[in-house]
Amino acid sequence: MKEGPDIAQIGALIGDPARANMLTALMSGKALTVSELAQEAGVGLSTASSHLTKLQDGGLLSQAKQGRHRYFTLAGPEVGEVLEALMGLAAHQGHLRTRTGPxxxxxxxxxxxxxxxxxxxxxxxxxxxxxxxxxxxxxxxxxxxxxxxxxxxxxxxxxxxxxxxxxxxxxxxxxxxxxxxxxxxxxxxxxxxxxxxxxxxxxxxxxxxxxxxxxxxxxxxxxxxxxxx
Amino acid sequence: MKEGPDIAQIGALIGDPARANMLTALMSGKALTVSELAQEAGVGLSTASSHLTKLQDGGLLSQAKQGRHRYFTLAGPEVGEVLEALMGLAAHQGHLRTRTGPxxxxxxxxxxxxxxxxxxxxxxxxxxxxxxxxxxxxxxxxxxxxxxxxxxxxxxxxxxxxxxxxxxxxxxxxxxxxxxxxxxxxxxxxxxxxxxxxxxxxxxxxxxxxxxxxxxxxxxxxxxxxxxx
DNA sequence: CAAATGCTTCGACTAGGAACGAAGTATGAA
DNA sequence: TTCATACTTCGTTCCTAGTCGAAGCATTTG
Structure with a gap:
């Protein structure tokens, strides 16, 4: 109810595990399709689609249609910066997902x-x-x-x-x-x-x-x- | 399910409007009590209490007991930095809460x-x-x-x-x-x-x-x- | 044209969590 | 000790939002 930009909306977007996985996957800078992101997030195709439209509406992602694929990328460098900042904080707190795979x-x-x-x-x-x-x-x-x-x-x-x-x-x-x-x-x-x-x-x-x-x-x-x- | 720190948890914490209001209020750097934060967030006292324990468990806030008050502050500079980054992104997207009050x-x-x-x-x-x-x-x-x-x-x-x-x-x-x-x-x-x-x-x-x-x-x-x- | 692929929309289900009030605990003041 | 303040815990209600499968579009391939 106070001054300032609306942080909560963006926070909520990042706050869902499936969406967070998609965003981290897109940190690679590569454009990924809906199906790839669905797999990355471990979620069904329809679910992924709905998440992606939300992320796009929220201004975090851009899409590029190409043939019968829909490629998504982070909307801009600022988004990547926010994600890096969040990762830094999470890592600093030891909330690391220590999935020490190969x-x-x-x-x-x-x-x-x-x-x-x-x-x-x-x-x-x-x-x-x-x-x-x-x-x-x-x-x-x-x-x-x-x-x-x-x-x-x-x-x-x-x-x-x-x-x-x-x-x-x-x-x-x-x-x-x-x-x-x-x-x-x-x-x-x-x-x-x-x-x-x-x-x-x-x-x-x-x-x-x-x-x-x-x-x-x-x-x-x-x-x-x-x-x- | 992949590499990297757990972003989603922090995102979810910031993603709730009440909590986001509390966090922005704490950007002032002042230590605030539960009741003050409750009012700031426009929410009941019990609700605020529950939110604050969640924020603290999530590592975003520190508390300092003093007499019968409980003062909360941002857990560290990194938290403030994340919030600023988020505000920057939100502002950049024009998601400003244009509450142009005095x-x-x-x-x-x-x-x-x-x-x-x-x-x-x-x-x-x-x-x-x-x-x-x-x-x-x-x-x-x-x-x-x-x-x-x-x-x-x-x-x-x-x-x-x-x-x-x-x-x-x-x-x-x-x-x-x-x-x-x-x-x-x-x-x-x-x-x-x-x-x-x-x-x-x-x-x-x-x-x-x-x-x-x-x-x-x-x-x-x-x-x-x-x-x- | 038909078949296949990639994705969206719809509807139904479910779970999680945000909200409040009432009762309980702790600290300080009278 | 008694009362008041500050806060927590508990129990309940309610609603949002994530999930899936089935069906519908759209585009490319055969």
């Missing part, structure tokens, strides 16, 4: 966070970039930016910065990782780096999961390209 | 965010500090810090930095404002600044609300002390 080590090593790399390797990359003064903070807008040296470095990796700068999405953003509780690089550059690693054959995304496989050669290269003190 | 202008001008100043004036302070290079970012930990000039400046304002540095809470943190969508200063220093302004008689917190009243003299002083280009 996937967990791989998840911790390297995985996808919305659309950029997360996990051990991502944290290492962030550390390496900042240790070498390739990143700086504009305290005014409090947004992260590449230094001139950083720009040179990134372009030598084969990434064209011009299109990234033109987009309305910030080039650099830091993103707090729930497994590491450390920062890694998000934003347009974070996404571009992951794409580039895939093009180079250093990394490969497992389909229908958040795991990123790093090839032995890629591992070697990454350690060389991103040294830490 | 309070709103005051809320926008200056209010309390968990335990530090937010609103127009807080954003101005942050801008002023960063324009004068009093703030810098350690890109490694991605934590905000005071420069040497900044430390001098703050101590001249009458704030003793030593105790702040010793605490486990970060001295500087930036906090994104849902009304401004700009950054303002949080962390131990943010809290200390607000306290200092109150000691100087520049600001006064309205009880049982998030509004901070800035006195005419305080307004003048603040504009002088925190100039912006």
């Amino acid at each position: 996937k967990d080590p791989a998840l911790r090593a390297a995985r996808v966070c919305y659309d950029h790399l997360a996990g051990d390797m991502a944290v290492r990359i962030f550390d390496s970039l900042s240790q070498r003064d390739f990143l700086s903070l504009d305290t005014h807008t409090s947004s992260l930016a590449l230094t001139h040296e950083g720009e040179n470095f990134v372009e030598k990796l084969g990434i064209d910065l011009e299109p990234l700068k033109k987009g309305r999405r910030p080039v650099c953003r830091s993103c707090l990782d729930w497994s590491e509780r450390r920062n890694h690089l998000a934003g347009a550059l974070g996404a571009a780096l992951l794409t580039r690693f895939q093009d180079l054959g250093w990394a490969r995304r497992e389909k229908a999961s958040r795991i990123v496989q790093i090839s032995p050669a890629g591992q070697q290269e990454l350690l060389k390209v991103f040294p830490v003190a | 309070k709103d202008p005051a809320l926008r001008a200056a209010r309390v965010c968990y335990d530090h100043l937010a609103g127009d004036m807080a954003v101005r302070i942050f801008d002023s500090l960063s324009q004068r290079d009093f703030l810098s970012l350690d890109t490694h930990t991605s934590s905000l810090a005071l420069t040497h000039e900044g430390e001098n400046f703050v101590e001249k304002l009458g704030i003793d930095l030593e105790p702040l540095k010793k605490g486990r809470r970060p001295v500087c943190r930036s906090c994104l404002d849902w009304s401004e969508r700009r950054n303002h200063l949080a962390g131990a220093l943010g809290a200390a600044l607000l306290t200092r302004f109150q000691d100087l008689g520049w600001a006064r917190r309205e009880k049982a609300s998030r509004i901070v009243q800035i006195s005419p003299a305080g307004q003048q002083e603040l504009l002088k002390v925190f100039p912006v280009a």
Whole structure:
């Protein structure tokens, strides 16, 4: 009854286990179909459909029709940020679902966070970039930016910065990782780096999961390209 | 059924309107009693009690018994951060409860965010500090810090930095404002600044609300002390 | 065209949980 | 001790919202 935005509605949307599963599945950044999400959430098809319309009406998801499929994605980066924040809080409270399956080590090593790399390797990359003064903070807008040296470095990796700068999405953003509780690089550059690693054959995304496989050669290269003190 | 922390539980806790109202009320940083929160949420006393135990069991609130009162506060800064993130998302979607009462202008001008100043004036302070290079970012930990000039400046304002540095809470943190969508200063220093302004008689917190009243003299002083280009 | 796939809508069922009031417990004041 | 305040616990009512299966659309494939 007071001031402020309506938190409860969004909370209720995230509050249902089935929907929460769907949202975490979509943190992979991949667009998923209704049936995939139904399976992910462990719920019937009709149920999933109803959940998805609710999530969309609530502004958390966007849909894209393609043929006889309906693909869903998180509506925007803000949604991913809220989810990461929630995961951080939940993890911090030890409310971790310690389902220590075989996937967990791989998840911790390297995985996808919305659309950029997360996990051990991502944290290492962030550390390496900042240790070498390739990143700086504009305290005014409090947004992260590449230094001139950083720009040179990134372009030598084969990434064209011009299109990234033109987009309305910030080039650099830091993103707090729930497994590491450390920062890694998000934003347009974070996404571009992951794409580039895939093009180079250093990394490969497992389909229908958040795991990123790093090839032995890629591992070697990454350690060389991103040294830490 | 997958990897990751249990988001749904927390979401469900925030998802109930009564509980959401309580949480937003507690964003003021003040400790509130059961009866106060009941009224804030527009709900009976017994109902409030049950909600509060749930919030506490869920790790979102801490309680402090004092005499025959039971005071509740947000369990920690992370909780406040999640709430701010949610408010940001909700506001961004236009799900604002546009209850444009007389309070709103005051809320926008200056209010309390968990335990530090937010609103127009807080954003101005942050801008002023960063324009004068009093703030810098350690890109490694991605934590905000005071420069040497900044430390001098703050101590001249009458704030003793030593105790702040010793605490486990970060001295500087930036906090994104849902009304401004700009950054303002949080962390131990943010809290200390607000306290200092109150000691100087520049600001006064309205009880049982998030509004901070800035006195005419305080307004003048603040504009002088925190100039912006 | 028909058959198959992907998804939505409808209807019925059920469970969980939010609400309240009344009675019970604990702390403080007279 | 007695009364009042602050809160909790219990029992009941009620309603929302999640679930499924069956049937209906829509689109692609054969």
